[in-house]
Amino acid sequence: MSPLLEAEGLHKAYGPTTALAGADLRVHAGEIVSVMGPSGSGKSTLLHCAAGLTRPDAGHVGYDGQELPGLNDVRRSALRRREFGFVFQFGQLVPELTALQNVALPLRLDGVSRRRAERRATGLMDRLGLADKARSRPGELSGGQQQRVAVARALVTGPRVIFADEPTGALDSVAGEQVMEMLTSAAREAGAAVVLVTHDARVAAYADRGIVVRDGRSTERMAAR
């Protein structure tokens, strides 16, 4: 089976700093892949290039038969909006909107009616243990609850790949485990693949397999379970 997402030979420099020097990432449909490695090794850059957020200087990124760097900005951002979900470390929710409105936002931006978007958002919030938080604003939620809102928002469009960059980086270990349990079980239920950048081996243990990035190059971390 060919991978759903395949990044090969990625190079990226920021001025004199080499962030990627020939990194690869392959993700099959429904697979959870961890990306580990020391600070500054290029993990986030690899995730951003694979997700079409950053254009690599060289290398290839294929998603479901399309070459991402070859798409124009409009088509690339439409593909990102529909096919990909994102969860970052913190600060990603819109503070003025309620939790429910935050979760529904990607659908609203895609032209879905408020009623339909909020119905779908409500179902996901229930799934993520947030049924009673729909009307709360992000500032009224704990860090773990905010990350679960972010996970619900990442899943709301029914993406095929979720990119999670240190999703538990700002949480204590109990809240972090709860977020990881919910992220991975909800993704598996939805059949979405997950690319999971983390420093934490306990977080990486939720993945099916992993890669390690060092000095901008990647190696396989372990065989598939």
Ligand SMILES: Nc1ncnc2c1ncn2[C@@H]1O[C@H](COP(=O)(O)OP(=O)(O)OP(=O)(O)O)[C@@H](O)[C@H]1O
């Ligand atoms: N926008 C940018 N402008 C300049 N340099 C950058 C930029 N983004 C990343 N870098 C540099 O590229 C290198 C790789 O950064 P990257 O964020 O990919 O590493 P990382 O492994 O995710 O690090 P961390 O674990 O600390 O988040 C670093 O040296 C970083 O300083």
